[in-house]
Amino acid sequence: AQSVAQPEDQVNVAEGNPLTVKCTYSVSGNPYLFWYVQYPNRGLQFLLKYITGDNLVKGSYGFEAEFNKSQTSFHLKKPSALVSDSALYFCAVRVATSGTYKYIFGTGTRLKVLA
Amino acid sequence: GAVVSQHPSRVICKSGTSVKIECRSLDFQATTMFWYRQFPKQSLMLMATSNEGSKATYEQGVEKDKFLINHASLTLSTLTVTSAHPEDSSFYICSARPQIRTGGRHTEAFFGQGTRLTVV
Numbered sequence: 001a002q003s004v005a006q007p008e009d010q011v012n013v014a015e016g017n018p019l020t021v022k023c024t025y026s027v028s029g030n031p032y033l034f035w036y037v038q039y040p041n042r043g044l045q046f047l048l049k050y051i052t053g054d055n056l057v058k059g060s061y062g063f064e065a066e067f068n069k070s071q072t073s074f075h076l077k078k079p080s081a082l083v084s085d086s087a088l089y090f091c092a093v094r095v096a097t098s099g100t101y102k103y104i105f106g107t108g109t110r111l112k113v114l115a
Numbered sequence: 116g117a118v119v120s121q122h123p124s125r126v127i128c129k130s131g132t133s134v135k136i137e138c139r140s141l142d143f144q145a146t147t148m149f150w151y152r153q154f155p156k157q158s159l160m161l162m163a164t165s166n167e168g169s170k171a172t173y174e175q176g177v178e179k180d181k182f183l184i185n186h187a188s189l190t191l192s193t194l195t196v197t198s199a200h201p202e203d204s205s206f207y208i209c210s211a212r213p214q215i216r217t218g219g220r221h222t223e224a225f226f227g228q229g230t231r232l233t234v235v
Binding site for chain 2: 043045046049097102105107108
């Protein structure tokens with residue numbers, strides 16, 4: 001079955017320190033991978049995506065993610081965390097189904113950046 | 116970026132009544148829209164895929180007669196929760212993806228701001 005796993009429910013990091021939010025996937029074929037962020041009572045905001053090409057993808061707000069095919073991972077990273085980065089982060093994979101596409105989301109990781 | 120507007124953002128309704136949630140793509144046409152349900156501290160669960168001009172495709176375990184989806188135009192999809200009960204209280208989120216033929220093959224889906232439904 002196609003799936004996305006985010007092994008950490010919560011990640012705590014001090015402001016200014018680098019952060020990593022982990023994501024692994026299991027899909028058939030080449031994966032289309034995404035990271036979204038969600039603030040309380042809000043929808044999801046797109047951060048970045050990997051479709052093809054360079055394994056290191058740069059996105060919004062200084063975030064980046066590295067696609068690792070051998071480890072089937074797509075970890076989200078940021079060199080220096082901000083308190084305002086505190087939110088819920090979702091990794092997702094887009095899969096083809098019945099002539100269209102759908103997104104499968106991980107369970108989410110709550111990032112808490114401490115001042 | 117592309118904008119998806121979801122309305123209302125919050126709604127409280129009495130048990131047994133129906134509630135309609137609208138999802139509009141404001142600056143692009145979306146052949147396909149998705150409806151998700153999110154429980155507190157949980158991930159998004161896809162409920163159904165809405166295709167313009169045709170019947171929605173529901174995920175396993177989702178009652179199509181309870182969650183009516185209409186996708187009447189390329190910019191509007193609606194979700195109606197019929198005969199709502201307290202257990203239907205949840206956060207509902209829609210998303211839309213631009214048409215593939217207009218360059219949308221590799222684009223991401225855009226999400227509405229969500230609707231908090233409370234059934235009392």
